[in-house]
Amino acid sequence: xxxxxxxxxxxxxxxxxxxxxxxxxxxxxxxxxxxxxxxxxxxxxxxxxxxxxxxxxxxxxxxxxxxxxxxxxxxxxxxxxxxxxxxxxxxxxxxxxxxxxxxxxxxxxxxxxxxxxxxxxxxxxxxxxxxxxxxxxxxxxxxxxxxxxxxxxxxxxxxxxxxxxxxxxxxxxxxxxxxxxxxxxxxxxxxxxxxxxxxxxxxxxxxxxxxxxxxxxxxxxxxxxxxxxxxxxxxxxxxxxxxxxxxxxx
Ligand SMILES: NC(=O)c1ccc[n+]([C@@H]2O[C@H](COP(=O)([O-])OP(=O)(O)OC[C@H]3O[C@@H](n4cnc5c(N)ncnc54)[C@H](O)[C@@H]3O)[C@@H](O)[C@H]2O)c1
Numbered sequence: 001x002x003x004x005x006x007x008x009x010x011x012x013x014x015x016x017x018x019x020x021x022x023x024x025x026x027x028x029x030x031x032x033x034x035x036x037x038x039x040x041x042x043x044x045x046x047x048x049x050x051x052x053x054x055x056x057x058x059x060x061x062x063x064x065x066x067x068x069x070x071x072x073x074x075x076x077x078x079x080x081x082x083x084x085x086x087x088x089x090x091x092x093x094x095x096x097x098x099x100x101x102x103x104x105x106x107x108x109x110x111x112x113x114x115x116x117x118x119x120x121x122x123x124x125x126x127x128x129x130x131x132x133x134x135x136x137x138x139x140x141x142x143x144x145x146x147x148x149x150x151x152x153x154x155x156x157x158x159x160x161x162x163x164x165x166x167x168x169x170x171x172x173x174x175x176x177x178x179x180x181x182x183x184x185x186x187x188x189x190x191x192x193x194x195x196x197x198x199x200x201x202x203x204x205x206x207x208x209x210x211x212x213x214x215x216x217x218x219x220x221x222x223x224x225x226x227x228x229x230x231x232x233x234x235x236x237x238x239x240x241x242x243x244x245x246x247x248x249x250x
Pocket of ligand 1 (some may be wrong): 016063138185190
């Protein structure tokens with residue numbers, strides 16, 4: 001008898017790192033592609049299904065509890081209980097912290113931190129009932145280094161690491177592992193939109209600070225998530241794994 005195929009929810013799965021992770025996980029798991037860009041999530045799921053994957057696209061705003069609960073119910077209706085969650089949905093932010101307005105702070109912190117909290121809270125009952133599960137939270141090197149003109153973003157990413165450790169300890173007895181991944185600069189639509197017209201010059205300057213001398217690819221982060229979700233990471237919980245071309249080595 002073949003083992004039960006497990007299910008992962010990937011937020012922010014219509015684009016960038018989330019999409020690469022959904023693609024990679026689809027080789028072994030049912031994948032729920034959840035995104036505020038509902039048509040994008042649907043199209044991405046359709047593309048995966050065309051390649052033989054078991055996937056569904058669902059619209060969600062991770063900052064809204066009702067929307068998160070509805071997304072999780074939609075996932076269960078298709079695949080049954082959820083085994084794994086990648087809290088990846090995110091937005092960029094730049095601008096002097098002294099001038100940062102409150103609404104922008106709330107947008108950034110809520111998308112990352114409240115989003116991860118709401119999605120974890122919605123998925124954990126399934127994992128507890130099954131006696132195990134795995135969550136990966138999307139952090140960043142900026143959680144560790146801080147970020148000039150990215151005060152809200154870096155604070156949100158540091159909070160993702162803290163939430164990771166708290167959840168890891170809180171649910172360790174239930175067999176649920178919770179880890180974080182911290183990418184350096186990854187070539188995604190989010191990064192390109194944040195940089196804007198100056199892309200070529202910015203990229204040349206940015207990779208000077210990366211010892212590997214290049215940006216990362218989305219699938220290089222997806223591979224880390226696959227490892228942390230999977231059984232090969234069975235003794236790892238509460239950790240931040242930086243994948244940054246050697247930029248942060250302390
Ligand atoms: N690209 C990088 O260099 C980099 C580095 C470190 C960390 N990250 C983090 O990786 C994650 C993914 O970023 P990416 O670079 O792939 O960006 P991306 O813009 O390509 O993808 C982000 C996705 O999140 C979705 N999203 C935004 N707000 C949402 C909400 N409220 N509810 C549901 N979905 C929402 C977007 O629609 C988009 O599809 C983010 O958390 C980002 O902070 C990115």
